[in-house]
Amino acid sequence: MSDREGGIGSVPEDDLSLPKATVAKMITELLPNDMSCTKETRDLVIECCVEFIHLISSEANEICEQESKKTIAPEHIINALKRLGFDTFQNEVEDVLKDHKQQQKDKEKKVSKFEQSGKTEEELLAEQEALFAASAARMQQQQTQGAPGA
Template sequence: MSNSEDSQQYMDLIVKEEEEMSGDESDKQDGHGSMLREQDRFLPICNIIKIMKVPVPQNGKIAKDARECIQECVSEFISFISSEAIERSVAENRKTVNGDDLLVAFSNLGFDNYVEPLSIYLQKYRESNKSDRNLFMDSNYAQNEDGATNEAMK
């Protein structure tokens, strides 16, 4: 199946879900039938505005409808990528989505330009976590060598 067919199926699903929901509600149902509040569906607007202000001149302004549009688009994009990553983890009988699932999702959905930079970032993130963990373990070992017991550290 091509990326455009995948995108079309996804958009058809979104339209169908929106038609099934009443137009008056600001809340939507998640895949399990429970209601989601609008603040749970979208990224925080303050984070969106911070990013949007970066290329805008200091005295420039961003219209409210532009901020809300970007907020909705970014949130939809994240849902789109996440859905693909979740499908992969479910297909592999895993309950947890990992960074590699997201990278494959980006590639499958035609966002190949993002895969390499995100792979580099993920690798550096994992290395950073390893060194942080090692630092934590070393400090625990040093404390134990000084006579502290595991019970005292809890």
């Protein structure tokens, strides 16, 4: 029994899929306006995508093992794409990786700003609640002033 058939420690094949609504939306966006896609075609595209992901991850896992690593790194995925003849995807994958790393840095900076504020989470929450209350009061005052007969 293969891992994909539901062996010990595996995921049943039925659980390997992509969100149908998301795939349908992507297909719709890529097709010309005068064309549509049947449910069967969408399901086949999903199957092909899942198989592609499985192929790439298996190859990346093999590369990882050859390097005596325990965790698949982005470089393993890029090397797997090359090995399998999908070199044309390399630049796009590297661009996405670069964007992801930048987002992680930006996220860390936000955490640092919180830490640099020198305030506790409770203090910041109290400030936020006070700002919301002041905003609500201003909005109510504007509505009262703008009401007919006021």
